[in-house]
Amino acid sequence: MGMTMTQKILAAHAGLDSVVAGQLIEAKLDVVMANDITGPMALPIFREMADKVYDKDKVVLVPDHFTPNKDIKSAENSKSIREFSKEQGLKWYFEQGKSGVEHAILPEAGVVVAGECIIGADSHTCTYGALGAFSTGVGTTDIATGMATGELWFKVPSAMKFVLTGKPGAFVSGKDIIIHIIGKIGVDGALYKSMEFTGDGLKELSMDDRFTMANMAIEAGAKNGIFPVDEKAEDYMKEHSVKEYKIYEADEDAEYDEVIEINLSEVRPTVAFPHLPGNAKTIDEIEAMEPIRIDQVVIGSCTNGRMEDMRKAAAILKDRQVHPDVRVMVIPATQKIYKQCMAEGLADIFVDAGCAVNTPSCGPCMGGHMGVMAAGEKCVSTTNRNFVGRMGHVDSLIYLASPEVAAASAIAGYIANPEKVGDR
DSSP, X not given: OBOOHHHHHHHHHHTOSOOOTTOEEEEEOSEEEEETTHHHHHXXXXXXXXXXXXXXXTEEEXXXXXXXXXXXXXXXXXXXXXXXXXXXXXXXXXOTTSOBOHHHHHHHTTOOOTTOEEEESSGGGGGGGGGTOEEEEOOHHHHHHHHHHSEEEEXXXXXXXXXXXXXXXXXXXXXXXXXXXXHHHOTTTTTTEEEEEESGGGGGSOHHHHHHHHHGGGGGTXXXXXXXXXXXXXXXXXXXXXXXXXXXXXXXXXXXXXXXXXXGGGOOOEEEOTTOTTOEEEHHHHHTSOOOBOSEEEEEHHHHOSHHHHHHHHHHHTTOOOOTTOEEEEEOSBHHHHHHHHHTTHHHHHHHHTEEEOOSSOGGGGTSSSSOBOTTOEEEESSSOOOTTTTBOTTOEEEEOOHHHHHHHHHHSBSOOHHHHTOO
């Protein structure tokens, strides 16, 4: 019986010739990552297991959730992982001002590559599946175990296959595609399964599209999302990393619980309404409603804070003004992206339009700081979750969208069609 991409990677890291869905294995880890929320919680557990991390080149700590530190508690959390990194001599500690959001900085810095087995104490660690790696989020106890031993047990997931065909239309990106898919299968439609993307349509997707889609696999309940390693992925890794990578391909006779075909040419700009990422509505459905007036727009996060996202938002905002009733935050995901925005004149476009351009950080995404919302306020956000209270007050509302829909909405003052705002 054949294996999926994910099953092949897990089998290799468990030292086995093959594995099957549901099998319990113990696999060796290539990267173990935590941030300024999860890292400090893992350290006391780690101390009970070991004095030294299993490999100082494979344990990664990134302060990004509450940085720049918003209060004393967040400052203490960052201090704890900063001191631990120095004590352990970690190669990869990404300090504020020198890095960015974890799921953007790890691929950019070349820490993660194809064929690896990666765990992170953050649910959106599945982002790295865009590079053809098995990558998944775990809890703090598992992170502590990984840091101490370099191994972790897994239940091998079954898989769903998403065959992508066709070419996306104008203003349709990876964000629209993944919201469309989650809307189709539901927020538990891939529960503890691997979402494996394939098909001729892949060639139409940029690496930034793929990072976005893999990032939000968890929003369908998936264990991980993963893409085949093609020329685009190899070019990305060769540009960003010096690590050796290994390409795994699914067997022809691999078993899938379900095969779903997605014609990308039929996907429209799509928005996830409160309070679930699967509450998907196309821009055409939205235009048939009464205008949904908004108070805030956020363009950034580990989902949509990459360079391509910045360029798409800037193309909409150029020579235009943010609606007087709307406040906009633009948050490039890394320092490199921030500098590129300045070099390309995008920072000027954002500021001239009336946006606040903030330092790389998770910021408003989880209601931590920089954009917490009051009761009754509505936000269009390029982040990945719109749960009750996610960005502040439990009576605030979050609409998840692409950078282009977000930028168009910022100008209009309500959820808007970028196809129409984009007309000059």
